[in-house]
Amino acid sequence: MPLNENVILLDIEGTITSISFVKDTLFPYVSTVLEDYIEKHWNDESFQQDLELLRAQAVIDSNVEGFVPISSGNDNNAKKSVINNVLWQMKYDKKTTALKQLQGHIWKDGYESGLLKGHLYEDVLPVLNKLTDLGKKIYTYSSGSTEAQEYLFQYSMYGDVSSIFLKYFDTKMGPKGSETSYINIANEINVNCSDILFLTDVVAEAEAAVKAGCNSILLARPGNAPLDSEKSSKFRIIKTLDELLKIEYVVPKYI
Ligand SMILES: CSCCC(=O)C(=O)COP(=O)(O)O
């Protein structure tokens, strides 16, 4: 049987979905419809919850250089300031739970209208199906909100493939560069960290997972940022998930 670990935890962007889909399709969709969305949904309970998170994040960010404040109240000035704050966060690709939750809600319309179709590399579904047949449990952990992840899989270019994934995790487990987040996920699914193989395109995330006691493999997909040769040398690097099926026993390279 390939792989020691029973749990396969997948990063999304740069691992199973192209960075280009996120940066060139999903993010511009939000920038384009943001103003209309805020105007239309301002009084909705769901948007008011998103706004509360954005306001709380703004307090945390208030000392960050270039920070864009959110005005209080419900007038046009407040709406404009929310738009500007969101665009500022997106410009710097901030991974705050507040931004990610709002983006997920905005993408919903785009997926449901058929304008957005979640990208998946062609090796992903065949390999994940084989791993499932081998008894492996498949989970995702992304900075994108759990709802955003679900939409991407429900409305993927291959149709609804969400049933492959047992559960989605997001930054509510903690940031992806923090070892505690992987311990939180292990606790959530009732396994030891040593039972988790985390796949990602980001070395700092792989290092955090390994510090927590998980194993980790790096993905080098076309269009990903080049991997730092020194830092990534501690890890096995694969180009597609097919390579997972060829691994008989993963001797963690970082030991
Ligand atoms: C779940 S699709 C949206 C992806 C996203 O917003 C993002 O920031 C990607 O982060 P990841 O942790 O999947 O690399």
Ligand SMILES: [Mg+2]
């Ligand atoms: Mg990634």
